[in-house]
Amino acid sequence: MSIIEVKNLKKLFNGREVLQGISFSVEKGEVFGFLGPNGAGKTTTVRCVLGLLRPDAGSAQVLGGDLGADDPLRRRIGVLLENNGLSDRLTAQENLDYFARLYDLENPDERVAEMLGFVGLEERKDGLVGTFSTGMKRKLGIARAVLHDPEVLFLDEPSSGLDPEAQRMVRDLILDLSKKEGMTVFLNSHNLDEVQRVCTSVAILHQGRIRAFDTVQRLREGEEGTHIEVVLGDPDSVGRAAGVLRGMPGIKEVEEEGESVTAVLTGESAAAAVRALVMADCAVEEVRKEQQSLEEIYLAAVHQAEGSA
Numbered sequence: 001m002s003i004i005e006v007k008n009l010k011k012l013f014n015g016r017e018v019l020q021g022i023s024f025s026v027e028k029g030e031v032f033g034f035l036g037p038n039g040a041g042k043t044t045t046v047r048c049v050l051g052l053l054r055p056d057a058g059s060a061q062v063l064g065g066d067l068g069a070d071d072p073l074r075r076r077i078g079v080l081l082e083n084n085g086l087s088d089r090l091t092a093q094e095n096l097d098y099f100a101r102l103y104d105l106e107n108p109d110e111r112v113a114e115m116l117g118f119v120g121l122e123e124r125k126d127g128l129v130g131t132f133s134t135g136m137k138r139k140l141g142i143a144r145a146v147l148h149d150p151e152v153l154f155l156d157e158p159s160s161g162l163d164p165e166a167q168r169m170v171r172d173l174i175l176d177l178s179k180k181e182g183m184t185v186f187l188n189s190h191n192l193d194e195v196q197r198v199c200t201s202v203a204i205l206h207q208g209r210i211r212a213f214d215t216v217q218r219l220r221e222g223e224e225g226t227h228i229e230v231v232l233g234d235p236d237s238v239g240r241a242a243g244v245l246r247g248m249p250g251i252k253e254v255e256e257e258g259e260s261v262t263a264v265l266t267g268e269s270a271a272a273a274v275r276a277l278v279m280a281d282c283a284v285e286e287v288r289k290e291q292q293s294l295e296e297i298y299l300a301a302v303h304q305a306e307g308s309a
Ligand SMILES: Nc1ncnc2c1ncn2[C@@H]1O[C@H](COP(=O)(O)OP(=O)(O)OP(=O)(O)O)[C@@H](O)[C@H]1O
Pocket: 013, 014, 018, 036, 037, 038, 039, 040, 041, 042, 043, 044, 045
């Protein structure tokens, strides 16, 4: 079962179809990036998924249920939206204490201390949140969102307005939650660099339609296979290396370019290609995998959609 399952979701505002039947799913432990230009329909989608907005057609399920209709289910998710839900007039600890009581946690003091430590704010626990920097508030907001140990975490633009160092801390927190706690994360973001670094899969939404949906790795490697460039240490190896690669069934489009050979791996790993080249005595100096950046993929998806509109 997918953790988040959106099927043919439609939403109309004033007769205009803002979501035109979108579908995607997020599996357990994934960090999913939801991308799209301003006005694409991301917030509308998230509001439908969170059960805050009723779709006109289709369904949006989280952990097998409808968050709008199932109270106990809501306890199993954590949400950090633009407004971090913290009170400026309370200290960091008092803010978390309040939510720990709200969630009726078993060992509230321990959990609050643990989460203050997790986000690196234990030394500032008695500071008033109103005096905190944007980065500190964001970290405390994340601690607040995961205090009750949810299975799924929704984050809306978690790094917006943060300096590079604070962005990095937020990124590390997300990776920790996913890798160490096995949390599934839904990340709404315009920061393509951040998404490329932390997300395992992405969907690109544009004008109410999903234009791309796949793992980050598959999107970056391209549909036809992984492009590699093998740089050879001596010119004599080039022809021999090209011959070896052409003889491998899972490799196509082998071309000689100066002191390099380029190829597309369709059913063979880069490691297997390198092994074959070394066995054939080719002086392999460097192997580069040529991957598109998420930014290139995003811009291509959006422009292609605009071209076809
Ligand atoms: N309550 C509403 N009533 C009418 N139109 C709405 C409403 N909410 C959103 N829209 C419209 O739906 C479209 C999608 O908006 P949405 O906020 O979902 O986009 P978004 O992808 O989240 O954009 P951004 O990145 O700027 O936050 C926009 O054209 C917006 O004006």
